[in-house]
Amino acid sequence: xxxxxxxxxxxxxxxxxxxxxxxxxxxxxxxxxxxxxxxxxxxxxxxxxxxxxxxxxxxxxxxxxxxxxxxxxxxxxxxxxxxxxxxxxxxxxxxxxxxxxxxxxxxxxxxxxxxxxxxxxxxxxxxxxxxxxxxxxxxxxxxxxxxxxxxxxxxxxxxxxxxxxxxxxxxxxxxxxxxxxxxxxxxxxxxxxxxxxxxxxxxxxxxxxxxxxxxxxxxxxxxxxxxxxxxxxxxxxxxxxxxxxxxxxxxxxxxxxxxxxxxxxxxxxxxxxxxxxxxxxxxxxxxxxxxxxxxxxxxxxxxxxxxxxxxxxxxxxxxxxxxxxxxxxxxxxxxxxxxxxxxxxxxxxxxxxxxxxxxxxxxxxxxxxxxxxxxxxxxxxxxxxxxxxxxxxxxxxxxxxxxxxxxxxxxxxxxxxxxxxxxxxxxxxxxxxxxxxxxxxxxxxxxxxxxxxxxxxxxxxxxxxxxxxxxxxxxxxxxxxxxxxxxxxxxxxxxxxxxx
Amino acid sequence: xxxxxxxxxxxxxxxxxxxxxxxxxxxxxxxxxxxxxxxxxxxxxxxxxxxxxxxxxxxxxxxxxxxxxxxxxxxxxxxxxxxxxxxxxxxxxxxxxxxxxxxxxxxxxxxxxxxxxxxxxxxxxxxxxxxxxxxxxxxxxxxxxxxxxxxxxxxxxxxxxxxxxxxxxxxxxxxxxxxxxxxxxxxxxxxxxxxxxxxxxxxxxxxxxxxxxxxxxxxxxxxxxxxxxxxxxxxxxxxxxxxxxxxxxxxxxxxxxxxxxxxxxxxxxxxxxxxxxxxxxxxxxxxxxxxxxxxxxxxxxxxxxxxxxxxxxxxxxxxxxxxxxxxxxxxxxxxxxxxxxxxxxxxxxxxxxxxxxxxxxxxxxxxxxxxxxxxxxxxxxxxxxxxxxxxxxxxxxxxxxxxxxxxxxxxxxxxxxxxxxxxxxxxxxxxxxxxxxxxx
Numbered sequence: 054x055x056x057x058x059x060x061x062x063x064x065x066x067x068x069x070x071x072x073x074x075x076x077x078x079x080x081x082x083x084x085x086x087x088x089x090x091x092x093x094x095x096x097x098x099x100x101x102x103x104x105x106x107x108x109x110x111x112x113x114x115x116x117x118x119x120x121x122x123x124x125x126x127x128x129x130x131x132x133x134x135x136x137x138x139x140x141x142x143x144x145x146x147x148x149x150x151x152x153x154x155x156x157x158x159x160x161x162x163x164x165x166x167x168x169x170x171x172x173x174x175x176x177x178x179x180x181x182x183x184x185x186x187x188x189x190x191x192x193x194x195x196x197x198x199x200x201x202x203x204x205x206x207x208x209x210x211x212x213x214x215x216x217x218x219x220x221x222x223x224x225x226x227x228x229x230x231x232x233x234x235x236x237x238x239x240x241x242x243x244x245x246x247x248x249x250x251x252x253x254x255x256x257x258x259x260x261x262x263x264x265x266x267x268x269x270x271x272x273x274x275x276x277x278x279x280x281x282x283x284x285x286x287x288x289x290x291x292x293x294x295x296x297x298x299x300x301x302x303x304x305x306x307x308x309x310x311x312x313x314x315x316x317x318x319x320x321x322x323x324x325x326x327x328x329x330x331x332x333x334x335x336x337x338x339x340x341x342x343x344x345x346x347x348x349x350x351x352x353x354x355x356x357x358x359x360x361x362x363x364x365x366x367x368x369x370x371x372x373x374x375x376x377x378x379x380x381x382x383x384x385x386x387x388x389x390x391x392x393x394x395x396x397x398x399x400x401x402x403x404x405x406x407x408x409x410x411x412x413x414x415x416x417x418x419x420x421x422x423x424x425x426x427x428x429x430x431x432x433x434x435x436x437x438x439x440x441x442x443x444x445x446x447x448x449x450x451x452x453x454x455x456x457x458x459x460x461x462x463x464x465x466x467x468x469x470x471x472x473x474x475x476x477x478x479x480x481x482x483x484x485x486x487x488x489x490x491x492x493x494x495x496x497x498x499x500x501x502x503x504x505x506x507x508x509x510x511x512x513x514x515x516x517x518x519x520x521x522x523x524x525x526x527x528x529x530x531x532x533x534x535x536x537x538x539x540x541x542x543x544x545x546x547x548x549x550x551x552x553x
Numbered sequence: 554x555x556x557x558x559x560x561x562x563x564x565x566x567x568x569x570x571x572x573x574x575x576x577x578x579x580x581x582x583x584x585x586x587x588x589x590x591x592x593x594x595x596x597x598x599x600x601x602x603x604x605x606x607x608x609x610x611x612x613x614x615x616x617x618x619x620x621x622x623x624x625x626x627x628x629x630x631x632x633x634x635x636x637x638x639x640x641x642x643x644x645x646x647x648x649x650x651x652x653x654x655x656x657x658x659x660x661x662x663x664x665x666x667x668x669x670x671x672x673x674x675x676x677x678x679x680x681x682x683x684x685x686x687x688x689x690x691x692x693x694x695x696x697x698x699x700x701x702x703x704x705x706x707x708x709x710x711x712x713x714x715x716x717x718x719x720x721x722x723x724x725x726x727x728x729x730x731x732x733x734x735x736x737x738x739x740x741x742x743x744x745x746x747x748x749x750x751x752x753x754x755x756x757x758x759x760x761x762x763x764x765x766x767x768x769x770x771x772x773x774x775x776x777x778x779x780x781x782x783x784x785x786x787x788x789x790x791x792x793x794x795x796x797x798x799x800x801x802x803x804x805x806x807x808x809x810x811x812x813x814x815x816x817x818x819x820x821x822x823x824x825x826x827x828x829x830x831x832x833x834x835x836x837x838x839x840x841x842x843x844x845x846x847x848x849x850x851x852x853x854x855x856x857x858x859x860x861x862x863x864x865x866x867x868x869x870x871x872x873x874x875x876x877x878x879x880x881x882x883x884x885x886x887x888x889x890x891x892x893x894x895x896x897x898x899x900x901x902x903x904x905x906x907x908x909x910x911x912x913x914x915x916x917x918x919x920x921x922x923x924x925x926x927x928x929x930x931x932x933x934x935x936x937x938x939x940x941x942x943x944x945x946x947x948x949x950x951x952x953x954x955x956x957x958x959x960x961x962x963x964x965x966x967x968x969x970x971x972x973x974x975x976x977x978x979x980x981x982x983x984x985x986x987x988x989x990x991x992x993x
Contacts, residue, residue, distance in 0.1 A: 058668070066897045067895045068899075068904075070907055070977060071907060071977050077910065078906065079909045079912070080798075082929055084774065085772075085799055085800055086799070087799055087902075088800065089801075090898040091672075091675035091676050091801070091898055092898070093672060093675065093894060093896065094897065095897045095899075096894060096897065098637060101637060102637055102640070105891060108661035108662075108664055109641070109646040109661050110646070111664070112647060112659055112662050113646065114645050114648065115645070117645065117649075120651075127649075130649050131555075131601075133604060133605060137604065137605060137608040137609075138822075140608060141617050141619055142609075143612050144822055145618045146615045146616075147617075147623060147625045147629065148629055148821065148823050149958055150616060151947075153616075154615060154621075154950070157610075157615040158823050161608075168595060171594050171595065174589075183687035183688065184687065184878070185879065185880060186879050187687065187877075190877060220866070220871045220879075221867050221877045223872035224876065224877035228698070228877055229729040230730065230731060231729075271582045275587060299583075302583065302589060307588075307589065316880075324648045325651040325880070326884030327647050327652075327659075327662035327666075327884055328651060328652040328685075329881040329884065330826035330882050346725075367725055368721050368722070369690070369721040369725055371825075372628065372629075372824060372827075373823070373824030375824070376822075376824075376825035377823035378825065379826055388603075389555045389598060390595075390598055391596045391598035392592050392596065392598070393598050400558070400559055402576075402580070403564060403567055403576055404559075404567075406567075406571045410571045410572070422582065423573070423581065425582075456655065456658060459654070476556075476557075476559075477556055477558055478558055479558045480563040512657075512857075513857040514851040515657065516849050516851050516857045517850055521848065521861040522864070524848070524849070525838060525861065525862060526847055526848040527670055527847050527848075528671040528674045529667070
């Protein structure tokens with residue numbers, strides 16, 4: 054399919070820009086003025102619409118079909134949330150509008166903070182972080198500020214991370230200036246307590262843990278883990294990526310965690326947008342509240358206001374008070390569930406266990422336990438017997454019109470297939486998926502070539518990722534297409550605009 | 554209760570297949586001591602209609618641009634977003650997809666991001682762009698991280714005329730990066746190249762903004778040259794809407810260009826979600842943060858797109874990654890792409906000219922003392938109003954006009970200064986209303 058630059062023809066345009074009559078023309082000084090116009094496409098509006106509409110037909114979303122991408126919580130995104138986020142009172146509100154003119158937005162944020170505090174079992178919430186990984190980094194910054202304040206900042210330099218952790222955890226540790234200590238997983242998929250005890254001392258600032266873990270397993274020793282850290286004076290950080298398993302059932306605060314981030318785009322249904330936006334609020338215990346980012350959004354009787362005067366705050370981690378449009382959608386989503394939010398998590402866990410039960414004979418199950426909202430299978434048996442890898446299984450699933458699960462993660466499971474169905478799927482959909490997975494396992498024995506050459510009905514076949522990394526062509530190369538590389542029209546560059 | 558997909562009969566059947574007798578039993582691995590033994594203290598579930606009604610009530614307690622005549626800017630701007638942006642972004646294939654880990658199912662988003670990266674490179678005059686950062690503040694921290702590792706130096710220099718929120722975010726990130734942050738004061742609204750040259754000695758990067766936070770045009774080529782002289786990477790924070798009329802940072806020697814994308818393609822939305830962009834010269838490609846889409850071919854030789862250079866990223870490189878970013882701002886960046894394609898080169902230039910001309914006209918009509926009378930401004934300017942700006946804002950708002958941002962919030966000695974932003978949406982009549990409101 055053509056790139057939009059390849060549809061460009063000199064002199065065409067879509068936009069009309071107001072040019073008020075009689076307005077004197079202002080210009081930048083010659084030395085600061087643009088000399089060569091950017092090569093944006095020149096293209097009429099209907100062609101733009103067709104181009105992007107065609108692109109959408111080459112993409113797969115939750116609206117297209119089942120999307121059991123483990124650790125990403127690809128649940129249905131209710132359309133009403135888009136409607137309310139587009140209300141002019143939200144969509145067109147300037148973030149520097151004064152408090153008098155933004156009471157509704159501030160109230161919504163305070164209410165969302167209170168809801169998240171209740172769901173996590175913690176005391177104070179900042180909505181500011183832009184995504185889960187920024188929530189993690191913010192949490193680690195809070196630890197730094199907290200220990201610096203206690204005079205332990207120079208000593209406590211280490212953060213313990215499980216070997217099953219998302220890659221963001223170790224990356225955040227480095228960005229926060231901490232030293233990483235890895236802890237192993239035991240045979241049941243819990244943290245190895247002996248290994249942990251050996252690695253926690255008075256130089257440890259804290260632990261980052263996902264619970265349930267990326268294996269989809271709830272750590273059975275969570276109380277002991279919390280005890281080990283709190284006795285050594287460390288703090289516990291909860292990676293909330295898997296919060297969809299435990300809402301209303303078990304709260305991170307009650308498990309002993311001191312800092313939690315919540316992925317609003319996972320548990321609370323902000324659409325993932327092809328890669329973002331997200332929202333990564335953090336909830337903390339009271340003693341960490343003074344360090345939260347500024348401004349705080351606070352309730353003051355029946356009024357709402359921004360509070361900047363927090364001398365111990367770590368500062369700002371992004372602009373303004375966070376991704377407000379995300380808050381509107383997640384707030385609306387939570388209103389729909391209300392006190393029955395627990396049912397959401399129960400159905401998510403039931404769906405996952407049902408799929409696990411249906412698939413456990415066709416694939417290897419590295420940890421034979423009931424799972425939480427997701428589970429990890431291994432295609433090791435297919436690889437050993439038929440040369441079929443997790444990647445092959447993923448590509449073949451596309452022929453059955455399913456989005457594949459997360460593959461090759463967590464790293465502790467070879468040929469991993471990480472499956473998260475979420476609560477918003479019917480039993481029939483789960484059955485169809487299980488049938489497809491089972492059929493693929495059968496095909497591996499009977500007709501492995503059909504799997505290895507999959508996908509068969511997509512706009513492209515398997516793509517050469519090695520070549521992509523080697524060539525590193527990361528923008529359109531106008532120079533390789535001389536007929537299309539002409540400078541934009543002479544008129545665009547030099548003609549005096551009308552009315553100015 | 555809504556969004557439930559299972560019936561009680563389904564649940565019974567599924568539990569039987571699993572081999573347990575109740576949903577409760579599925580949670581048996583959770584120790585008794587950490588279970589919540591009560592219902593969550595939340596409201597009763599609402600129907601869809603009740604949700605809409607409740608949110609309409611909240612929205613009605615805000616005063617958005619459009620309900621008053623707004624001259625607020627200071628980093629986020631009331632530009633017109635064309636109808637096709639919403640129409641395309643509402644399509645579920647884009648809206649409800651995630652990061653394109655499986656390229657054969659994601660050619661739509663991948664190709665669009667490749668086009669976005671190209672557009673950002675064209676605007677900024679750079680060689681490589683990522684697929685978006687969180688916003689215009691965090692990309693500044695990203696640029697510092699690149700510069701620190703590229704130069705091995707541990708200091709960054711920020712122009713005081715750089716957006717205060719950008720400076721605050723850099724300061725929040727800096728201790729973790731092991732970076733010292735130094736400010737260079739503005740002189741009559743712009744940065745002095747000589748002073749910047751001195752401060753840049755031994756620095757990894759210098760970040761300045763063009764047009765700067767006061768709306769003034771910096772001597773950007775001289776600032777970039779001063780940084781280069783000192784061996785520091787020049788980083789320009791730029792407004793995409795200005796880049797049809799103002800020179801691209803790549804054309805005057807910058808190493809990295811960053812910015813807040815909001816003005817191109819995103820609504821105000823009380824501060825987000827928006828997108829930040831970051832683009833750099835080719836030599837920094839493998840130090841870039843976040844997702845990058847690259848061109849390749851499939852097994853039949855057909856052109857296609859994939860996430861590439863992933864050995865930079867957290868899911869491969871973990872603690873050695875160039876960034877922890879995972880979820881980015883793809884949908885907002887696609888809004889920017891569509892808006893910029895709609896404008897085209899001529900529309901972008903006209904948009905910049907209209908904003909700049911309207912802002913000049915506004916200055917004339919207000920007849921107030923500009924704070925920096927010697928400077929050329931783009932779409933925003935600072936004026937002294939002879940009384941506390943906060944009071945003037947309150948008074949003007951009672952007349953249906955929001956006159957701008959009180960600069961005294963960030964700069965000493967500016968309690969009587971308003972920062973006034975004029976986009977193409979403001980009409981000549983609205984500018985008269987502003988003049989009237991401030992004269993009152």
